[in-house]
Amino acid sequence: MLSFLFAALIAGPALPQDSAQGDGPPQRVRSILLYGDEQCPKAQSEDEIVVCANAGESPYRIPKRFREQPKEGPASNAWTNRVESVEQFNRAxxxxxxxxxxxxxxxxxxxxxxxxxxxxxxxxxxxxxxxxxxxxx
Structure with missing residues (x-):
């Protein structure tokens, strides 16, 4: 009987505990995107968490990986364009x-x-x- 009572106490829900130190969840969470060399701001109070993420150089600039221009030459031409130019050349x-x-x-x-x-x-x-x-x- 004692083991049953002990198991019921362990499996039961936890009772809320009041803490004088404020160990509970934060009252405010700020999520900020940073561009370029911007610095992450400090939390304004102890009940606040600031989450910063680097989003690149500028919010108005195309990312570097998309700025690369395609190479010009035979390898970058579409097959349709190649066929049309061959037909036009051979039409003479x-x-x-x-x-x-x-x-x-x-x-x-x-x-x-x-x-x-x-x-x-x-x-x-x-x-x-x-x-x-x-x-x-």
Whole structure:
């Protein structure tokens, strides 16, 4: 019976204890982010805890690891850009390219001349319409 009573006392909840020294939890906790060379402020009273964390150089500056510029060169180009530049370079000898190089390069020269003639004609009509002004009824 005595061991049962002893076990019940040990397993029971702890009673609150009043302490004259103030050993209880702090009344106030301040969490502060520091930038650059800022110093952590001291606690204003014994019931206060100040927690400081270094957040980098400046709150308005991009962190150093993100400031690095990507390298320029063939390794940093996208495959799509590489393919487009290769196609454009190789287009010189293809049909309709208006190039003296390759078997079908001359066919594009006729198309280019027709396109240029048509654009000049459209420009002449637009210029004539501006000079004459709107038609009066």
């Amino acid at each position: 000898g293809l049909p309709n390219s208006c190039s003296p190089v390759g078997s079908g390069g001359q066919t594009g020269c006729t198309r280019a001349a027709i396109r240029q003639w048509y654009q000049e004609r459209v420009d002449q009509k637009a210029k004539a319409a501006r000079v004459q002004g709107p038609a009066e009824d």
